[in-house]
Amino acid sequence: MTRRPTVPRSRKPLAAALGAALAVPLLAAAPAAAQAPTAGHVTVTPLKFTVRAGDRTCAIDADLYRPAGVDKRHPAPAVLTTNGFGGSKSDGSTTGTAKAFADRGYVTLAYSGLGFGESGCLISLDAPGTDGRAASRLIDFLAGTRAADDGTRIDFVTRDRPGDPRVGMIGGSYGGAIQMATAAVDHRVDALVPMITWNDLSYALDPNNAADRTVPGAFKWQWTNGFYLIGESQPITLPNLDPSRWGTLGCVHFAPDACRTIGLLNSGSYPAAPTAAMLRYARSVSPVTYLDRVEAPTLLIQGQTDSLFNLNEATATYNTLKGNGTTTKMIWQSWGHSGGQAPGELDLSKGNMESSYTGRRILSWFDRYLRGLRHTDTGPAFAYYRDWQSGYGEASKVPPLTQKMYLSGDGKLVDNRAKVARGSRMYTNALVPTSHSESSLAGMIGLPDPAPYDTPGTYLGWDTDPLAAPVDVVGSAKATLKVSSPTARRTQNSRDAADKLVLFAKLYDVAPDGTKTLVRRLVAPVRVPDVTQPFTVALPGIAHRYEAGHRIEFAIAASDDAYLGNKGIKPVTVVSAPGDTGTLQLPVVSGRSN
Numbered sequence: 001m002t003r004r005p006t007v008p009r010s011r012k013p014l015a016a017a018l019g020a021a022l023a024v025p026l027l028a029a030a031p032a033a034a035q036a037p038t039a040g041h042v043t044v045t046p047l048k049f050t051v052r053a054g055d056r057t058c059a060i061d062a063d064l065y066r067p068a069g070v071d072k073r074h075p076a077p078a079v080l081t082t083n084g085f086g087g088s089k090s091d092g093s094t095t096g097t098a099k100a101f102a103d104r105g106y107v108t109l110a111y112s113g114l115g116f117g118e119s120g121c122l123i124s125l126d127a128p129g130t131d132g133r134a135a136s137r138l139i140d141f142l143a144g145t146r147a148a149d150d151g152t153r154i155d156f157v158t159r160d161r162p163g164d165p166r167v168g169m170i171g172g173s174y175g176g177a178i179q180m181a182t183a184a185v186d187h188r189v190d191a192l193v194p195m196i197t198w199n200d201l202s203y204a205l206d207p208n209n210a211a212d213r214t215v216p217g218a219f220k221w222q223w224t225n226g227f228y229l230i231g232e233s234q235p236i237t238l239p240n241l242d243p244s245r246w247g248t249l250g251c252v253h254f255a256p257d258a259c260r261t262i263g264l265l266n267s268g269s270y271p272a273a274p275t276a277a278m279l280r281y282a283r284s285v286s287p288v289t290y291l292d293r294v295e296a297p298t299l300l301i302q303g304q305t306d307s308l309f310n311l312n313e314a315t316a317t318y319n320t321l322k323g324n325g326t327t328t329k330m331i332w333q334s335w336g337h338s339g340g341q342a343p344g345e346l347d348l349s350k351g352n353m354e355s356s357y358t359g360r361r362i363l364s365w366f367d368r369y370l371r372g373l374r375h376t377d378t379g380p381a382f383a384y385y386r387d388w389q390s391g392y393g394e395a396s397k398v399p400p401l402t403q404k405m406y407l408s409g410d411g412k413l414v415d416n417r418a419k420v421a422r423g424s425r426m427y428t429n430a431l432v433p434t435s436h437s438e439s440s441l442a443g444m445i446g447l448p449d450p451a452p453y454d455t456p457g458t459y460l461g462w463d464t465d466p467l468a469a470p471v472d473v474v475g476s477a478k479a480t481l482k483v484s485s486p487t488a489r490r491t492q493n494s495r496d497a498a499d500k501l502v503l504f505a506k507l508y509d510v511a512p513d514g515t516k517t518l519v520r521r522l523v524a525p526v527r528v529p530d531v532t533q534p535f536t537v538a539l540p541g542i543a544h545r546y547e548a549g550h551r552i553e554f555a556i557a558a559s560d561d562a563y564l565g566n567k568g569i570k571p572v573t574v575v576s577a578p579g580d581t582g583t584l585q586l587p588v589v590s591g592r593s594n
Helices: 014-021 024-029 092-103 128-143 174-185 201-205 221-232 256-267 272-284 311-324 357-369 440-444 486-490
Strands: 042-053 056-067 078-082 107-111 159-161 167-172 189-195 298-305 328-335 382-385 392-395 403-407 423-427 459-463 471-475 478-481 502-510 516-518 524-527 535-538 542-546 551-557 572-576 583-586 588-591
Touching: 042 092, 042 128, 056 092, 056 128, 078 092, 078 128, 078 174, 092 107, 092 167, 107 128, 128 167, 128 174, 167 174, 167 357, 174 189, 189 357, 201 272, 201 311, 221 256, 221 440, 256 272, 298 311, 298 357, 311 328, 328 357, 403 551, 403 572, 423 459, 502 542, 524 535
Parallel strands: 078 107, 078 167, 167 189, 189 298, 298 328, 328 382
Antiparallel strands: 042 056, 056 107, 382 392, 403 583, 423 572, 459 551, 471 542, 471 588, 478 535, 478 583, 502 516, 502 524, 502 551
């Protein structure tokens, strides 16, 4: 929910890592000096707006970017943008975005989201009824029907009708979800470009990749607590005596329901009633519950290198909007919250719109839906960055599952059920994590992150033979498993869902020399709904080429140090036979695995 790290990362003891996380991202997000008008091009005017947000009244701090030559006789469409978590109207990505669009003739209003920068109110996680309604008041200003606190009114934004300005929204992460929250409560929004944001916070922060998500998942404690401390420190690191920014003791800067959610997740316990309330709240502030009210054409942009909000989040939003009849397209770029910036990719702080594939697509989107250039080509329905080939791959839809493979008892991943060998294999967990995928806390404080690893005896892997030709996997793989765990079975019906078995599924690329690469450092946490029954796992989406001579490895591990996992020791056995074995389905777009 904040800007992606640009330096290597590593592990560090929790207390030191969390303490440092208070400072570094916030220094980067500190307000800059007031901007002077840009001679002959764009004039920047600081403004304040007093709004009602939920049960509080608070101020919003904003900057209005007005291009030269735009006036009542020569109006222009508007772009509304705000910051990622921990940022403000003055951080690099927000100002870079605002200037990029103002330079291209758009009236741009950049503002600090509620609870950030110099804006008041509590952090309410982009809730439609608070953050969305507050943004709607800014649209009133762009429509000319509302004045800023100093009396400023404008009459130079293109209008579709009285009180209805032509306005689009763009932003990343926390500044992505606010777009859908706003469009759900205000249908005057004409176009959205949400980047690297969430579909369902209950999945993003406490993911369960089982097809049956009736139980909570494995708490993503590093990401969640890093953001919690960034949020809680806002009134301290950015002094603001606005009483609307102070909540209750124990969770000073967050809305009470968000505070209770953090507390429950950190407890490591999931009693039925509090857990049900937590899930209801997390989903209520997530697009998953209100996308049926979003009508604005939406260009979704998600990052492949992102363990916070993975590609499955954007895909879920895409599928829902498409199913509702909303005009929607999607791009999977390389960079996300976990890094991954590729040469020539869109960099919002630099505003390199025309020189990047994603930037050109965004400009075309706004040309079509804000400038009204009806014949503008907005590109394919789906596009994905390829690190193995120049340019983006394009398709009319997200690729389906096309290749089915089988988990053999001898540890092989085979393409025919008849090749499955009978056998059983076992792993067990320890009282401490024994696998590592990524350290998000290390990224926040700028330290290197060690390569992913699994400790022998605490995971199982199934490998193909060396590939005869390259295999391109684009999309979310699915695995169907059945495991045996007598210890987990004894706690299956516990009143605390945290007693259920947890495992972590993932895909490796194994080179001819044996070197293993965890694809984009992504894992799929699973809290098994019923250990006595087969279950299906949706792995995070990827766009990855397995080169000829490499092997595809599917693995399940007992733990991952970025998550809270099993309570107690729970040995797991996987039994395979030709007529009864686990499967892996891959969305292969080219090549073959044999």
